[in-house]
Amino acid sequence: MPATPRTHVIGAGLIGASIGLGLRAAGWDVTIADAAAEAERLAWGIGAGDPLGHEAPELVIVAVRPSATGEVVAEALERWPGAWVTDVASVKAPVLEAARAAGGSARYVGSHPMAGREVSGGLAAQSDLFSARPWVVCAGDAAEEVVETVRSVARTLESDLVEMDASAHDAAVARVSHAPQVVASAAAAALGPLGADDVALAGQGLRDVTRIAGSPPAMWADIARMNHAALVATLDHIIGDLEDVREADDIGEALTDLIARGNLEVERIPGKHGGKTREWRGVTVIVPDEPGQLVRLLQDAASVGANVEDLSIEHSPRQPVGLTTLFVEPASAPPLVEALERAGWTVAAS
Numbered sequence: 001m002p003a004t005p006r007t008h009v010i011g012a013g014l015i016g017a018s019i020g021l022g023l024r025a026a027g028w029d030v031t032i033a034d035a036a037a038e039a040e041r042l043a044w045g046i047g048a049g050d051p052l053g054h055e056a057p058e059l060v061i062v063a064v065r066p067s068a069t070g071e072v073v074a075e076a077l078e079r080w081p082g083a084w085v086t087d088v089a090s091v092k093a094p095v096l097e098a099a100r101a102a103g104g105s106a107r108y109v110g111s112h113p114m115a116g117r118e119v120s121g122g123l124a125a126q127s128d129l130f131s132a133r134p135w136v137v138c139a140g141d142a143a144e145e146v147v148e149t150v151r152s153v154a155r156t157l158e159s160d161l162v163e164m165d166a167s168a169h170d171a172a173v174a175r176v177s178h179a180p181q182v183v184a185s186a187a188a189a190a191l192g193p194l195g196a197d198d199v200a201l202a203g204q205g206l207r208d209v210t211r212i213a214g215s216p217p218a219m220w221a222d223i224a225r226m227n228h229a230a231l232v233a234t235l236d237h238i239i240g241d242l243e244d245v246r247e248a249d250d251i252g253e254a255l256t257d258l259i260a261r262g263n264l265e266v267e268r269i270p271g272k273h274g275g276k277t278r279e280w281r282g283v284t285v286i287v288p289d290e291p292g293q294l295v296r297l298l299q300d301a302a303s304v305g306a307n308v309e310d311l312s313i314e315h316s317p318r319q320p321v322g323l324t325t326l327f328v329e330p331a332s333a334p335p336l337v338e339a340l341e342r343a344g345w346t347v348a349a350s
């Protein structure tokens with residue numbers, strides 16, 4: 001197999017078109033197809049891949065809705081007997097079973113990029129969608145050279161490669177991805193009794209908790225059906241915690257316990273680079289609401305070699321200043337504070 005195999009993507013939605021854009025940007029020869037003519041034309045138009053020609057692909061990437069993935073993987077294994085096949089569905093064990101049932105599991109490797117958006121379709125595609133995000137590879141029954149080719153897709157898209165057994169993957173994503181979707185949707189649905197004026201009171205907390213409540217239901221219905229047992233086990237855990245709070249004699253005490261446990265666990269969620277926990281420190285600066293100020297702040301931070309790992313801006317309309325927090329390695333924080341104050345900035349917290 002060449003280092004950049006002739007690759008065919010089936011499914012030109014958010015994930016398939018993003019993979020096509022990213023691989024092409026790295027110089028891969030990519031073709032792309034979709035059951036919907038409009039999606040296919042869009043993908044060709046934005047440069048996510050060419051129409052499939054006469055030459056058989058060497059690598060096939062299936063990026064269709066989760067419930068259709070097993071069938072499309074089986075068809076690809078049969079149609080291109082010389083090709084290696086991977087998929088990106090959010091649940092892995094049922095797809096491995098479908099590859100086994102088709103007698104092609106030696107040429108099949110499961111993938112799951114842990115990156116996406118709450119919108120679907122190729123219009124939302126981004127070539128760097130997977131950059132610095134985990135990309136799970138489930139080797140299953142495949143030969144090492146097949147697994148290595150699929151790893152090279154993840155590396156080319158600058159993802160952080162993680163290797164897992166398909167069932168262990170499914171149990172983990174029930175907690176880190178599938179149950180959070182249910183909880184976000186439930187939090188948003190609880191707004192139902194409120195009128196528009198009351199909903200307008202929403203602060204940043206509700207926005208943070210409900211971003212993914214805008215997700216398309218069809219994909220999540222498929223995911224829930226395919227990962228039913230693991231999802232229900234996670235929901236039981238969450239419902240147990242909620243019941244403990246509701247039933248407690250002292251609701252404050254019960255909530256203190258829940259929030260304290262949440263405080264501990266949230267610290268374990270990896271930051272920007274995926275592999276490590278959040279290790280950086282925030283330096284919060286008062287920034288006047290004038291054009292060019294943010295650029296000046298970042299330039300001043302760069303002048304002392306501070307690598308800004310993340311950035312947050314708290315700002316209300318019509319307010320003359322905003323609070324900008326620069327997140328840096330702990331050791332970089334003191335020299336950064338000193339340099340910013342020397343440059344005339346007011347550091348509000350560090």
Ligand SMILES: NC(=O)c1ccc[n+]([C@@H]2O[C@H](COP(=O)([O-])OP(=O)(O)OC[C@H]3O[C@@H](n4cnc5c(N)ncnc54)[C@H](O)[C@@H]3O)[C@@H](O)[C@H]2O)c1
Pocket residue numbers: 010011012013014015016033034035036039063064065066067068069072088089090091112113114115116117118119120121122219
């Ligand atoms: N959206 C996310 O956040 C995300 C993240 C990681 C993985 N995934 C997985 O990626 C896959 C695709 O998700 P998406 O968000 O790109 O969905 P999408 O709805 O944006 O795109 C899916 C595309 O597949 C096409 N399609 C459906 N059946 C087909 C078939 N039989 N043959 C050819 N094309 C077919 C549809 O027409 C559509 O254009 C899913 O399996 C999902 O579990 C999604």
Ligand SMILES: O=C(O)C(=O)C[C@]1(C(=O)O)C=C[C@@H](O)C=C1
Pocket residue numbers: 089090113114115116117118176177178212
């Ligand atoms: O960022 C988002 O919008 C997502 O929900 C992406 C997300 C997730 O992180 O849970 C959702 C489903 C996929 O299987 C993988 C990633």
